[in-house]
Amino acid sequence: MEQLAQEGKVKERTYGKQNIYFADQAQFAELSEADLKAMDSRISDLSTQVEAVSQGCRQLDAELKELNSSLTTEEMSEILELKAECSGYREHLEKIKSATNHVTPEQKEKVYKERHLYVKEWKKRKRLASDMMGSILEGYPKTKKQFLEEVGVETDEDCKVTMPST
Incomplete structure (x- = not known):
């Protein structure tokens, strides 16, 4: 920073033991009021575009999370098979429980x-x-x-x- 200050690209101010460096405004070209308004409108347009793209990204992220948390077709078919098997076992268990002719160990x-x-x-x-x-x-x-x-x-x-x- 000191070297840039010596070359005149930045300005240096000393406050006690601290040195503060800042850009030299003189090296930048003077802009007209119309140029500043054009830059402000350009900044505003770009900010609007950034916000629109950010909103689209948030929507796509939400959709991605939803898709990642949902089940695949294979998982769904496996769950249906397991439910059918489970209901068959429940019916079998109910038949066994309702039977009156249980055999004792003796x-x-x-x-x-x-x-x-x-x-x-x-x-x-x-x-x-x-x-x-x-x-x-x-x-x-x-x-x-x-x-x-x-x-x-x-x-x-x-x-x-x-x-x-x-």
Whole structure:
């Protein structure tokens, strides 16, 4: 700043220990009253344009915020699917709650024990029947298949039944 003051481009004033620098008005050309009015009207026009553009920007910003906060089509379809699934679960829950034939844990345990007992008995009887047929087939001249047809025995495999695991 001091260098500009020495070159005469700015003026310097000292007040105590402070230096104040300001533009030298003499270096600017004199303007007529008409030029000043023209500049003022130009400033006014530009200010109006700035305000209009700022207003447009604010409207576009508001629209952008609204669009960013809204859901996409994919999100909406996913929400609809989830609502449908949720209503299905609610209906299922209501059916379960309204059912009067609830099974107590004791009844459930009793059924599982009975099932285990019956499967065990089934295996035991199947083994006994298989052992008896094996003994008979040792001295029987025909095939096992022919024997089963003559006697009229239907196996689990013929009926497409599989024995459950215990």
